Amino acid sequence: MNRLSGPHRAGQSRNLAAGAPRARPPRFHSHHKRSDTMELGMVGLGKMGANMAERLVQGGHKVTGFDPSADARKAVAAKGVAGADSLEALVRALPAPRVLWLMVPAGKVTDDTVNALLPLLSKGDTVIDGGNSNYKDTLRRAALYDGHGLGYVDSGTSGGIWGLKEGYSMMVGGDAKTIDTLRPIFETLAPAADRGWGRVGPVGSGHFTKMVHNGIEYGLMQAYAEGFSILAHKKEFGLDLHQVGEIWRYGSVVRSWLLDLTTDALGKNPTMDGIAPYVVDSGEGRWTVDEAIDLDVPAPIITASLIERLRSRDTDSFSDKLLAAMRNEFGGHAIKSEAK
Numbered sequence: 001m002n003r004l005s006g007p008h009r010a011g012q013s014r015n016l017a018a019g020a021p022r023a024r025p026p027r028f029h030s031h032h033k034r035s036d037t038m039e040l041g042m043v044g045l046g047k048m049g050a051n052m053a054e055r056l057v058q059g060g061h062k063v064t065g066f067d068p069s070a071d072a073r074k075a076v077a078a079k080g081v082a083g084a085d086s087l088e089a090l091v092r093a094l095p096a097p098r099v100l101w102l103m104v105p106a107g108k109v110t111d112d113t114v115n116a117l118l119p120l121l122s123k124g125d126t127v128i129d130g131g132n133s134n135y136k137d138t139l140r141r142a143a144l145y146d147g148h149g150l151g152y153v154d155s156g157t158s159g160g161i162w163g164l165k166e167g168y169s170m171m172v173g174g175d176a177k178t179i180d181t182l183r184p185i186f187e188t189l190a191p192a193a194d195r196g197w198g199r200v201g202p203v204g205s206g207h208f209t210k211m212v213h214n215g216i217e218y219g220l221m222q223a224y225a226e227g228f229s230i231l232a233h234k235k236e237f238g239l240d241l242h243q244v245g246e247i248w249r250y251g252s253v254v255r256s257w258l259l260d261l262t263t264d265a266l267g268k269n270p271t272m273d274g275i276a277p278y279v280v281d282s283g284e285g286r287w288t289v290d291e292a293i294d295l296d297v298p299a300p301i302i303t304a305s306l307i308e309r310l311r312s313r314d315t316d317s318f319s320d321k322l323l324a325a326m327r328n329e330f331g332g333h334a335i336k337s338e339a340k
C-alpha cells in the first residue's frame with residue numbers, strides 16, 4: 001500500500017473534531033490505531049469532494065484532485081490539494097497501488113467515471129465510490145472491477161457541507177482486507193478515528209445502508225416540517241418558531257442535529273420568505289420505498305414523506321380539480337372557481 005513517510009499524529013482525526021459542539025466520549029475503542037498517512041486521488045471537487053479532500057490534507061494525507069471545472073480545481077489548490085486536469089493525469093500522478101475516491105453525481109456521471117477509469121487502472125488499484133449511488137449500480141460496477149482484478153468499495157457518506165469541520169459518517173461495504181488497507185482514510189474523514197464509520201458488509205451494503213439512512217432522513221424532515229407548520233398556523237398564540245426550536249434543542253425528546261439545523265433556518269428566515277414550496281429528491285427516498293415494497297416491509301412514514309415531496313411540485317393539481325368535479329357530480333357540491 002502506498003504510504004507516505006512521516007507518521008500521522010496519533011489522535012489527529014479526533015483533534016479535527018475538537019470544535020464539534022456536542023462531542024461525546026467514544027463508545028468503543030479501535031484496536032487499529034494507525035498512524036499512517038496515504039496518497040489518494042479525489043474525483044469530483046464539488047460541495048462534498050472539495051471538503052473531503054481538504055480534511056484529508058489536514059489529516060496529513062497527500063491528495064490529488066480532478067474535476068472538469070477549472071474553478072473547482074483552483075478552489076482546492078488553495079487548500080493544499082494538488083490538481084489534475086484529466087482522469088488520465090490523475091491516474092498518472094498516483095503511485096501504485098492506487099486509491100481513488102469518487103465524489104461525483106450518482107448515476108450517469110458515476111458510470112462514465114467508473115468506465116473511463118477501468119482501462120487506466122492496474123491490478124491491485126481500488127476505487128471507493130463515496131457518492132449516493134444506487135446499491136444495485138454498485139453491485140454491477142463492483143463485478144466489472146472484480147473481473148479486472150480491481151478493488152471496489154462503496155462508502156455511503158453522510159455529513160453534508162458540515163463534514164469538513166465535524167467529520168463524516170461512513171457506511172462502508174466491500175472486502176474486509178481491502179477496507180483495512182484504507183483505514184487511515186476513513187479514520188481521518190470520520191468525526192474520530194474509532195467512531196462514525198465502519199464496514200457494514202460486502203460491497204453494495206454501504207450504499208444500501210446509506211439509502212435507508214436517507215429514507216429515515218425524509219421521514220424525520222417531514223415530521224419536523226409538519227410540526228412547525230401546525231405551530232405556525234395557530235395564529236392566536238403568536239408562537240415564535242425559532243424560540244420553540246431553541247427550547248426543544250435542549251433536553252427534549254425530539255432534539256437532534258436535524259432539529260438544530262431546522263431551528264437555525266427558522267432563526268434566519270422565520271416565515272420562509274422567498275423559498276418556493278418545491279422539494280426536490282435525488283432518488284434515495286424512492287429507492288428506499290422500492291426496496292421496502294420488494295422486501296414486504298411496511299414503511300408508511302418514509303413512503304408518505306416521499307409522496308409529500310412529489311405533491312410539493314404539483315402546483316396545478318389535476319387530481320384535486322378532478323376530486324372537486326366528482327363531488328359536484330355526485331352531490332351537487334359547489335366548485336371553487338380558479339382565479340383568472
Ligand SMILES: NC(=O)C1=CN([C@@H]2O[C@H](COP(=O)(O)OP(=O)(O)OC[C@H]3O[C@@H](n4cnc5c(N)ncnc54)[C@H](O)[C@@H]3O)[C@@H](O)[C@H]2O)C=CC1
Pocket residue numbers: 043044045046047048049066067068069072103104105106109112113130131132133157158159160161282
Ligand atoms: N451534498 C450532500 O449533502 C451530500 C452529497 N452526497 C453525494 O456526493 C456526491 C457529490 O455530491 P456534491 O458534492 O453535493 O455535488 P456537487 O454537484 O456539489 O459536486 C459534484 C462535482 O462533480 C463534478 N463532476 C461532474 N462531472 C464530473 C466528471 N465526469 N468527473 C469528475 N467530476 C465531475 C462537478 O463539476 C462538481 O464539482 C453525489 O453522489 C451526492 O449524492 C453524499 C452525501 C451528502
Ligand SMILES: O=C(CO)[C@H](O)[C@H](O)COP(=O)(O)O
Pocket residue numbers: 132157158159160214217280281282283284285
Ligand atoms: O445524502 C444526503 C444527505 O444525507 C444528501 O444531501 C442528499 O442529496 C439528500 O437526499 P435528497 O436530495 O433526496 O433530499
